[in-house]
Amino acid sequence: MNYFRSLLILAFIAAHLFSCKTDQRREADTSAIQIELVWKDLDRELFSCKSVADVQKFLDNHPHLAKVYFTDAPVDAAGLAAHLFSLLQNPDLQAFRNQIDSLIGDRKTSILNPLTNAFKQIKYRYPSFKIPEVEFMVTGFAGNDLYISDSLIIIGLDYFGGPSARYRPDVFDYQLRRYQKEYIVPSIIFFESNRFNKMDAGDQSLLSDMVGYGKGYEFVKQIMPQTPDSLIIGYSDENLRKTYNSQHDIWSYFIASKLLYEKTDLKKKKFIEERPFTTEIGEKVPGAIARWVGWRIVSRFMAENPDITLVQLMEIDNASRILQESGYKGQTDEDE
Numbered sequence: 001m002n003y004f005r006s007l008l009i010l011a012f013i014a015a016h017l018f019s020c021k022t023d024q025r026r027e028a029d030t031s032a033i034q035i036e037l038v039w040k041d042l043d044r045e046l047f048s049c050k051s052v053a054d055v056q057k058f059l060d061n062h063p064h065l066a067k068v069y070f071t072d073a074p075v076d077a078a079g080l081a082a083h084l085f086s087l088l089q090n091p092d093l094q095a096f097r098n099q100i101d102s103l104i105g106d107r108k109t110s111i112l113n114p115l116t117n118a119f120k121q122i123k124y125r126y127p128s129f130k131i132p133e134v135e136f137m138v139t140g141f142a143g144n145d146l147y148i149s150d151s152l153i154i155i156g157l158d159y160f161g162g163p164s165a166r167y168r169p170d171v172f173d174y175q176l177r178r179y180q181k182e183y184i185v186p187s188i189i190f191f192e193s194n195r196f197n198k199m200d201a202g203d204q205s206l207l208s209d210m211v212g213y214g215k216g217y218e219f220v221k222q223i224m225p226q227t228p229d230s231l232i233i234g235y236s237d238e239n240l241r242k243t244y245n246s247q248h249d250i251w252s253y254f255i256a257s258k259l260l261y262e263k264t265d266l267k268k269k270k271f272i273e274e275r276p277f278t279t280e281i282g283e284k285v286p287g288a289i290a291r292w293v294g295w296r297i298v299s300r301f302m303a304e305n306p307d308i309t310l311v312q313l314m315e316i317d318n319a320s321r322i323l324q325e326s327g328y329k330g331q332t333d334e335d336e
Contacts, residue, residue: 027225030120035131037116041107043138043157047088047097055088056081069143069154084142093140096158096167100138103161104181107136111155114185114224121223122192125311129195141169145179148191160184174276174287178234186220186231193219198317206268207260210294211319213272217295218302222310233295239286244332247296250289251330253281259290260323301326303333 145159162180193216275287
C-alpha cells in the first residue's frame with residue numbers, strides 16, 4: 001500500500017499529549033555519520049532561459065522532468081518547452097517567483113539542513129539507506145508539488161508559499177494549510193518511511209491501513225522528534241486537542257460500527273481519506289480520522305513495549321498484534 005501521493009493531496013499537540021512513557025523519541029547521536037546531500041536549483045536555471053530553444057535545451061539536459069515532474073502539464077512533451085517559455089514571460093509569474101524566494105528564505109537553512117539531519121537519523125538506523133538528490137523548481141504550478149523516488153526528490157517551491165503568497169495551489173481549503181514550507185521535510189520523511197514499513201499485503205482491513213499510517217507517522221516523530229505533531233499528520237492544533245479529548249467516543253464508534261476489520265474500499269475511504277470532517281461521527285471530527293487513531297495505537301504500543309526500537313517496529317507486519325499489545329481502547333494517556 002502506498003501511503004503517499006503528491007504531497008498534501010493525501011493526508012499533536014506535541015509531547016504533552018503523551019505520557020512520559022512515550023517520550024522516548026530522542027535524536028540519536030549522528031555526529032559520526034557523514035552524508036553528502038546533492039542539490040540543484042533548477043528553477044534558477046529555468047528562469048535564465050531567453051528563448052523556447054533555451055527551455056528545450058534545459059529539458060533535454062534534464063529529461064526526467066518531462067517524465068516525472070510535468071506529468072499534469074496541459075500540453076504534451078513536444079509542446080512543453082513553448083508552454084513553459086510562455087509562462088516565464090509572464091510578469092506575474094516572475095513577481096510570484098521573487099515572492100516565493102522571500103517566503104521560503106534561504107533554502108539551505110529552511111529545507112536542506114533539516115532534511116540532512118533527518119537523513120542522518122535514517123542512515124544511523126538503516127546504514128544501507130541511500131541519500132536521494134534534491135532539486136528545486138518553480139513553474140507557477142505547471143509541475144507537481146513533490147516528486148519523490150528512491151534516488152530523487154523534486155520540490156515545487158511555488159506550492160509552499162503559505163497564506164501570504166499571492167497565488168495558492170488549486171486544492172480544497174482544508175488542504176491549503178499544509179502547503180507551507182514547514183510541511184516539506186516532514187512530508188518527505190513520511191514518504192521515506194514506506195521503504196521500511198512492512199505490512200501484510202494479504203490483510204486488507206481498515207485496521208491494517210490505520211496501523212500502516214500510524215507506523216509512518218511514528219517513523220517521522222522518531223526521526224524528527226522536535227517536529228510538532230500538527231506538521232506530521234496535518235491537523236491543526238485545535239483539531240488535535242478536540243480529537244485527543246474525544247478519542248473515547250471516536251473509538252467507541254469504530255467498535256460499535258465494526259470498522260476495524262472492514263475490507264470494503266468504499267467504507268474504508270470514509271475514514272482513511274482526507275475530508276473536511278468525518279460526517280459519520282460528527283462535524284467536530286476531522287477527516288482521515290482513522291490515520292490519527294492508527295498513530296495512537298502505534299504510540300501506545302511503543303509505550304507498552306519500551307524495548308522495541310523503531311527499526312523493529314517497522315518490521316512488524318501484524319496490525320492485530322500491534323493493537324492487542326498496545327492496550328488501546330480509546331483512552332487518553334491520563335486515563336492509563
